Amino acid sequence: MSIWPHIATTGRLIGYARVSTKDQRLRMQLDALNGVNCDLIYKDHGVSGAKASRSGLDAMLAELHEGDTVVVFKLDRLGRSVLHLADLLVRFQNEGIHFCSISEGINTTTPGGKLVFHLFSAFAEFQRDIIAENTRAGLDAARKRGAKLGRPPAIDIGVVLEAHRTIQQEGLTISGAARLLEVDRSTLSRHLNNTRTLSF
Template sequence: MTVKHLIGYARVSTSDQDTSIQQAKLKAAGCATVRAEKASGRSRDGRSELEAVLDFIRPGDTLVVVKLDRLGRSTRDVLNLVHELEQKGASLRVLEPEIDTSGPMGKMILTVLGMVAEMEVGFIRERQRAGIDAAKAEGAYKGRPVTIDHDKIVELRREGKGATDIARIVGCGRGNVYKVLKAAGID
């Protein structure tokens, strides 16, 4: 007889956030193994703990997350992950709201909720953009403060230095050097 496992996955986006509440909920749900990481949910790049879970998961196992957005921000990414789990004979369980993809109803609900979550992210971005535009119109928003010395970059270029040397001297990336030079009308 094959032993079925509940494998928990907790994720936060930034280093100042903490996964302890998620981990406690996952353990309370019966997960003996809980993997946690601090990484963006925009893509699966750099999410080594999630990759470890996907490598480890076996037929009959269930990946458990507290909320759907802990898996990913886009519906496509989440559905691709569910498809990978299905290919391995495993399923996904979301605790809040309760969804289990081991049956057809759970898969349908997951798809709809994923689309709603993605739409909400779009609404948040629209509201943020509208707020920034309004603040700019009132002169209250100046954007990100300049952190590199544009005059120094132009001066070094006029001295014949290349972009790589300028970037090293000023302490920025070459792309920043190119942007400053382009804005100054210098090739």
């Protein structure tokens, strides 16, 4: 009898494994992903979760089709932050893709597991509200202290966060998000990079 859970799905099982440093081993994760009979497995070896781009993750996202199920050994193997993880799960839901984390027993192919999508969607929205509120409060406090802040930001933090949402949850490029929100692409890219280092 297999020690790994059975994942009932009509689509493919697409596994993803990651370790942060080159001297760590993927074996435990790969054993688990093979144990549930993944059809494909994508890997990032020696790549920090903090990196915005990971070749294995990017390739997996490009491969996914409606009805597939993404499988990981643990939640923290997928997202570089809790917000990034939440965004990915919202994207999966939007694209009709299921998600399973073996260690945490999360499986959105089950009725109870579908609640996970709603929880992470609510968390992503809540987290962005907190980021926007804290950013604006910080600027107001600095002004009251008499700090010289230079020119006002070219793009409001709310627009930056909405751009980040569309990129992460809907798979838009920065150029696509800039067109959607009617802002300059290079300005948006600069603001996204500045905000990401603080919050994402």
